Amino acid sequence: MQAFLKFIERYHPHLLFLLLQLICFVLIVNHHHYQRVTYLHAANAVFSTVDKQTNGVVSYFKLKGVNEQLSLSNNDLLNKLYQKQIEVVQYPDTIRDTILQVNYQFTPAKVVNKTTNRQHNYLTINAGSAQGISKEMGVISEKGVVGIVKNVSENFATVMTLLHKESRVSGLLEKHKNFGSVKWDGLNAQLAQLEDIPNYVDVYSGEQVVTSGYSSLFPPNISIGKVKEANSIKGQNFKEITIDLATDFGRLEYVYVVNYLQKQEQQQLEAELQNE
Amino acid sequence: MSNIWVKNIVRFLLVMAFQLFVLNEVELHGFINPYLFIVIILLLPLNISRAGLILASFVVGLTIDAYSNMLGMHAAACTFLGFVRPYILRFTQPRNGYEDIVEPNDSQLNLSWFLLYAAVGISLHHIVYFFIEAGNFNMPLLTLTRIGANIIISLMLVTIYRMLFVVKKS
Numbered sequence: 001m002q003a004f005l006k007f008i009e010r011y012h013p014h015l016l017f018l019l020l021q022l023i024c025f026v027l028i029v030n031h032h033h034y035q036r037v038t039y040l041h042a043a044n045a046v047f048s049t050v051d052k053q054t055n056g057v058v059s060y061f062k063l064k065g066v067n068e069q070l071s072l073s074n075n076d077l078l079n080k081l082y083q084k085q086i087e088v089v090q091y092p093d094t095i096r097d098t099i100l101q102v103n104y105q106f107t108p109a110k111v112v113n114k115t116t117n118r119q120h121n122y123l124t125i126n127a128g129s130a131q132g133i134s135k136e137m138g139v140i141s142e143k144g145v146v147g148i149v150k151n152v153s154e155n156f157a158t159v160m161t162l163l164h165k166e167s168r169v170s171g172l173l174e175k176h177k178n179f180g181s182v183k184w185d186g187l188n189a190q191l192a193q194l195e196d197i198p199n200y201v202d203v204y205s206g207e208q209v210v211t212s213g214y215s216s217l218f219p220p221n222i223s224i225g226k227v228k229e230a231n232s233i234k235g236q237n238f239k240e241i242t243i244d245l246a247t248d249f250g251r252l253e254y255v256y257v258v259n260y261l262q263k264q265e266q267q268q269l270e271a272e273l274q275n276e
Numbered sequence: 277m278s279n280i281w282v283k284n285i286v287r288f289l290l291v292m293a294f295q296l297f298v299l300n301e302v303e304l305h306g307f308i309n310p311y312l313f314i315v316i317i318l319l320l321p322l323n324i325s326r327a328g329l330i331l332a333s334f335v336v337g338l339t340i341d342a343y344s345n346m347l348g349m350h351a352a353a354c355t356f357l358g359f360v361r362p363y364i365l366r367f368t369q370p371r372n373g374y375e376d377i378v379e380p381n382d383s384q385l386n387l388s389w390f391l392l393y394a395a396v397g398i399s400l401h402h403i404v405y406f407f408i409e410a411g412n413f414n415m416p417l418l419t420l421t422r423i424g425a426n427i428i429i430s431l432m433l434v435t436i437y438r439m440l441f442v443v444k445k446s
Contacts, residue, residue, distance in 0.1 A: 013326035017359040020334045024355060027341075028408065035411045229420030 033058040055112055059253065066253055104219045106256040107131055112156070116249045120185045121163040125149065128155045138217035138258040144246030145169060145224045146255050148217060157257070162224075163189055163249055169244075170215050171224045174208040176201050182209065182224055182240060182243065189249055194226065194241040201239065203230040209243050216263045280321055280378060288316050288336070291437075296343045299433075308425050311402075312433045313340055317357055318397050319438075321378050326362060333358025346409075353405035360400055368393045382443045387435075394434045395427070402427050 031034050068086075109127035127133050129152050139146040139159045147161035148169075160167055163184050171182040171194055179195035194209055207227045213220025225243035232239050260266075292433070317333045337354030341347050365374075370389060377384055380393065383425040402423045410419045415423060 013330055013359070016327050016330050017355060020330060021352060021353045024334075024337075024348045024352035028352065029348075031347040032349075032411070035408075038411045 005092065012159050016172050042113075051112065059110075062251075062253055065242055065251070069142060069254075076142075093117065103261060105132075105259040107133060107259065109133075109157075109255055109257055111252055111255060114161075114249070114252065116163060116189045117160075119165050121161045121189075121249070122150070123159040123161055123252070123255070125135060125157050125257070126155065126158060127257060128153050128157050132259065133157050133257050136217070138215075138260075139255050140218065140222050140258060141252060141255045142245055145211060145218060145250065146247055149257065159255075161249060162192060162245065162247070169218070169224065170212045171209045172202060172212040172219075172220075173197065173201070173211050174229075176203065177205075179212045179214070180238075180241075190245055192230065192245050194227070194243050195238060197230075197239045197241055199232045199237060199239055203227055203239060203241060205229060216260050216266055218258055219260075284316075284320060287319065291316050292336075292339060295340065295355055300344060307422060310433050311398075311426065311430045312394075312437065314357065314398055314401055314430060315434045315437050317354060317361065318394055319380050319436065320361075322365065322380060326381050329361060330355060333361075349405065349408050352408055353401050356404045357397060357401040361397065364393060364396050364400075368396065378382040381438050381441060384434060387439070390438050391431075391435060394438070395431055398430050398434065399423075399427050402430065423441055 013045070029039050035110070105254040107127055109125035111123050112126045113124040115121045123139075123146070125139070133149060133152055135149055135152055137149045139149060145162060147159045147167065149157050150160045151158045162182065163171065165184065165186050167184060169182045170179055172179040173194075178197050178201050180194050182192050182194050184192045197203060205227050208222045209227060211220055211222040211224060223246040225245040228244045229242040229243055230239050231241075291313055295311070299310045299312055302308075313336060316336050317329075320329060320332060333354040334351055337351035340350040340354075344350075355399070368389060370385065374385075380390065406419050406423045407413070
């Protein structure tokens, strides 16, 4: 004890003071609810400011890639627009255009935080309840499906990505029209698995897997990925299919949150089935 | 030398008991809670090492905390007082220094010196303690009123203690 005191004395009493204050601080924060809330609040304010600043710098360097993506998606939209005009001209009298009734509303958002290297990966996006976002909405990027909104605060939302061991998205083989569920085994951030496709389906590698539109989370025909490998296993009824994900989660910057406007109506009607 | 340590330990035990079992029960409007125990830190020998002083202060604070279920708050304020006490002593130093005086309640250091010394120490301690306890700076007026009222009460108690247990020059 004496030797220890001497050591500290020589080194600096200031160090001891700081150490003891640190201990006190930990004790206070751990034992007093109010002080803990104050501390968390302050820490949050600091970290979110730092986050914002770094984000501003980083997003500047990614501008080029984002521009390319935007022009591609513009191009895509233009193509769709002209296709629609042709349809309208072709059947001017008979068309009952369901397009007029808006089914899906998209809200753009920027990714402010994300993980891709864990077993349960989440994104944080800078849109929340103030922007009309609520729980259980689908999230897509221009490349494909991203995930599902889990929690919402006023200006932020967390998104459970496809790269999450609990996440399930219903996927449709574009050519064969068989549908199964897409899940992730937690190994590779580029690859996911498509389950429940029966053995007799002649899946070929490169076949697109898109959203089915059954889940009321995503509009139909949003790309999930491409089939990479499809193996049938002896004694099993279903194929083991690996798909290359369309979304590059590592470089994800801008996303769109999908609001299916008739979701409530559809779910209510479906819930009545269960009551019978 | 060892005599002084025994004296300080006995003072620690007795003052602590008085603080915990008597003074802590006194709470006027939940507003004033007299803190005599600071006297334990204030009256530690002048020649104590800085590290020893800081550690002793921490133990004093932690003891109060453990009994009054305030884990960490008093310890933080007391450690702070232990840290700044050498500066207070330098600031209040009499013209001819402390020479061979060992205890702050020595009669060679007159009452007005002790009042200044104790007032500065108690004020610093109370400011730190009450702001930690409040946990914010939202209502500085209320906190400052509590600090002011408690400084007066604590200073009175500490001064009475000094007058009762003054060390006469032998």
